[in-house]
Amino acid sequence: MSTPHVDDADRLARVKLSSAIEPGDLRVTGLVGELGAVKVLDYLEAAGEVENHWGFTIGHELAHVDPGKVLEQVAGRGIRFVIPGDAEWPDQLAGLRGAGALHDRGGEPVGLWIRGAADLQQLAANAVAVVGSRAATSYGTHQATELSRDLATMGHTVVSGLAYGVDQAAHRGALLAGGPTIAVMPCGVDRPYPAAHAQLLEAIADRGLVVAEAPPGTAPTRARFLARNRIVAGLTEGTVVVEGAIRSGTLSMARWAEAMHRPVMGVPVPVTSAASVGVNQLIRLGQASMVTTAQEVITDLTTHAYSAARDQLDESFVPGPVRSPQGQAPSSITPASAPRR
Structure with a gap:
């Protein structure tokens, strides 16, 4: 779904870049944010001729991408490519521009590949991330x-x-309620991962959306998992962590949410469980609020939104001249010109 003000050259450039770079490559996402996709594409294509240039490998990959053909092929499989400027692009992803880097990943994505008939901007306007451990306990699921x-x-x-674990349970819970859910993938949107969730993936595509920064056909890798985490946090108003060990990759989503100044919430779990340590520590250190119900999650989101709006209003307030009760500005009286008594 595109809008007239989106330049076709920009879209095609972003398709090529998305097809050649690793998701979240901050060198590229940062440059695209500053210079635009077309200029960055030209720069990297030229870099493909310079062997010791950091963009040498990317430049070689770009030479094998026909963006028009890519879009035509994926459209036949119900996949579209959404970019900044499209009506469907969620504005909150812009929060990633100033959120820094984590594990060498970062920045606003150059575009997102999407499966499903729903509108991404509309679904993300009222979205909450529910994430947690793959090795979830029965309590956690x-x-x-x-x-x-x-x-x-x-x-x-x-x-x-x-x-597996908390993520799967979160999607199933939303589907049980008849509501929409968004699955953000570390691979192509056409590639079920894990394979055991192929049926669940189809249900999500039917009732919600499947989203990925990596192009269709791409396999998952550790770096793509790490890059995926920032998209989950970037699409949502806040992040709820249900279970997570002390070194859980799930906690990186909490770090991304914190970097974008969005609320992080944790569901407390038994202190005897290894899956509890990461979440309980977030709560203990004040890096997450404790929530036990959906209503508490909504309360925290509402409170945060109110505080953010109030802070923004305070920052933009510029005092004007003091007015008299009759609405007239008082005359300026300095001590030198004040009448003597």
């Missing part, structure tokens, strides 16, 4: 299912990563 079902019932879109 139960909490994720119930929390997501209640959030969906209350009109929120649940966003997660389709992984």
Whole structure:
């Protein structure tokens, strides 16, 4: 779904870049944000002729991409490519521009590949990330299912990563409520990962959206998982962590949310569980608020939105001249010109 003010050259340049770079390559996403996709594409194509240039490999990959053909092929499989400037592009992804880097990944994506008939901007406008451990306990999967079902019932879109454990439970909970859910993939949107979730992936594509920064056909890698985490946080108003060990990759989503000044919430879990350590530490250190119900999640989101709006108003307020009760500005009286008594 494109809008007339989106330049076709920009779209084609972004298709080529997306097809040749690793998701979240901050060198490229940063340059695109500053210079635009067309100039960056020209620069990297020229870099393909310079062997010791950092963009040498990318330049070689670009030479094998026909962006028009790529778009035509994926359209036949129900996949579209959405870019900044499209009506469907979620404005909140711009928060990634100033959020820095984590594991050498960062920046606003050059574009997103999407499956599903729903509108990404509309679904993301009221979205909450529900994420957690792959090795979830029965307690964790139960909490994720119930929390997501209640959030969906209350009109929120649940966003997660389709992984085993908490992610799977979050998607299923939203679907049980008849609500939409967004699966953000570490691979192409046409590639079920894990394979055991192929049926769930199809259900999400039917009722919600499947989103990926990596192009169709791409396999998952560790770097793509890490890049995916920032998209989950970037699409949502806030992030709820249900379970996560101390070194869980799930906690990187919390770090991204914090970097964008969005609320991080944690569901407390038993202190005897290894899956509890990461979440409980976030709560103990004040890096996440404790939530136990969907209503508490919504309260935290609302409170944060109110505080952010108030802070923005305070920053933009410029005092004007003091007015008298009759609405007239008082005359300027300095001590030298003041009448003597």
